Amino acid sequence: MNNESTRKLFREAMAYLSAAVNIITTDGPRGRCGMTASAVCSVTDTPPTMLVCVNQSSSAHAVLAGNGNVCINVLPADHQELARHFAGMTNLPMSARFEQQTWTAGRLGLPVLADALASLEGRIVDTKTVGSHSVMFVEVADIVVRGDGDSLIYFGRHFHRLARTAPELC
Amino acid sequence: MNNESTRKLFREAMAYLSAAVNIITTDGPRGRCGMTASAVCSVTDTPPTMLVCVNQSSSAHAVLAGNGNVCINVLPADHQELARHFAGMTNLPMSARFEQQTWTAGRLGLPVLADALASLEGRIVDTKTVGSHSVMFVEVADIVVRGDGDSLIYFGRHFHRLARTAPELC
Numbered sequence: 214m215n216n217e218s219t220r221k222l223f224r225e226a227m228a229y230l231s232a233a234v235n236i237i238t239t240d241g242p243r244g245r246c247g248m249t250a251s252a253v254c255s256v257t258d259t260p261p262t263m264l265v266c267v268n269q270s271s272s273a274h275a276v277l278a279g280n281g282n283v284c285i286n287v288l289p290a291d292h293q294e295l296a297r298h299f300a301g302m303t304n305l306p307m308s309a310r311f312e313q314q315t316w317t318a319g320r321l322g323l324p325v326l327a328d329a330l331a332s333l334e335g336r337i338v339d340t341k342t343v344g345s346h347s348v349m350f351v352e353v354a355d356i357v358v359r360g361d362g363d364s365l366i367y368f369g370r371h372f373h374r375l376a377r378t379a380p381e382l383c
Numbered sequence: 384m385n386n387e388s389t390r391k392l393f394r395e396a397m398a399y400l401s402a403a404v405n406i407i408t409t410d411g412p413r414g415r416c417g418m419t420a421s422a423v424c425s426v427t428d429t430p431p432t433m434l435v436c437v438n439q440s441s442s443a444h445a446v447l448a449g450n451g452n453v454c455i456n457v458l459p460a461d462h463q464e465l466a467r468h469f470a471g472m473t474n475l476p477m478s479a480r481f482e483q484q485t486w487t488a489g490r491l492g493l494p495v496l497a498d499a500l501a502s503l504e505g506r507i508v509d510t511k512t513v514g515s516h517s518v519m520f521v522e523v524a525d526i527v528v529r530g531d532g533d534s535l536i537y538f539g540r541h542f543h544r545l546a547r548t549a550p551e552l553c
Contacts, residue, residue, distance in 0.1 A: 230424075
């Protein structure tokens with residue numbers, strides 16, 4: 214199941230798998246960069262580990278892999294425009310993308326978005342190649358959690374705001 | 384970073400990483416079962432591959448791994464109650480969980496939820512152990528995509544409905 218029509222159907226199905234929007238940052242010998250990513254998930258809390266799927270053809274791939282560290286910044290709903298910048302949809306140069314909001318240096322020295330819902334800095338402890346992508350396993354070394362803020366979600370090929378307040382009925 | 388307080392902080396951070404809610408089903412020599420899961424993501428479309436993180440201590444783990452196949456059913460917003468059943472939150476026996484909604488047999492013979500936003504049947508082609516969890520890589524063999532329906536999302540330890548219609552402004 215690997216022809217163009219099935220890939221198209223797969224992408225259609227994935228468009229309806231809602232996902233949080235994150236900016237994955239890195240800094241180190243290979244330079245500083247960031248990329249918007251929704252293929253991010255929690256793996257285990259023993260030890261605290263997440264995974265990020267990164268296209269090998271993306272410019273960020275070599276930088277992330279070369280530096281060997283990442284910060285996963287979970288975006289609040291207000292940062293749709295920032296998500297577009299770091300997705301390369303606005304053609305803003307990398308350095309200018311970091312000037313759009315307040316970033317601080319985290320405990321590992323990585324770019325931490327000041328008002329992310331959560332920021333998780335860690336080391337890439339393992340990488341698995343699957344077709345066009347690398348699955349990077351990140352053991353988390355430092356965590357900052359913000360106490361408020363709505364969620365930014367990508368669903369049906371659009372950004373959406375999801376309120377933090379508990380719904381009365383779903 | 385692997386003591387109880389950091390694990391607690393990690394779980395707090397993960398509570399604010401919104402995720403679609405899915406029911407992962409299987410059928411075969413080890414029996415039929417299903418489990419609610421949000422640690423599911425797309426890996427690559429070449430070939431169409433997803434991953435699912437499953438706790439090794441869950442009763443479904445051996446059944447999924449033993450059968451070697453899964454169907455990932457992406458839930459619509461109306462199925463919060465079904466998500467609770469398959470998460471084991473209602474103590475409903477497994478056979479009764481499958482009586483709550485309409486399930487059909489997919490092309491691989493797996494339980495396909497009739498009104499899932501998308502259903503993806505496939506084979507577990509690889510498994511990676513990370514701490515307490517197994518990351519199962521699923522090469523997709525058959526896909527059904529529904530043309531409507533809102534998304535069911537888990538965010539801030541609550542279920543939420545996210546409308547399919549495109550937002551005016553996020």
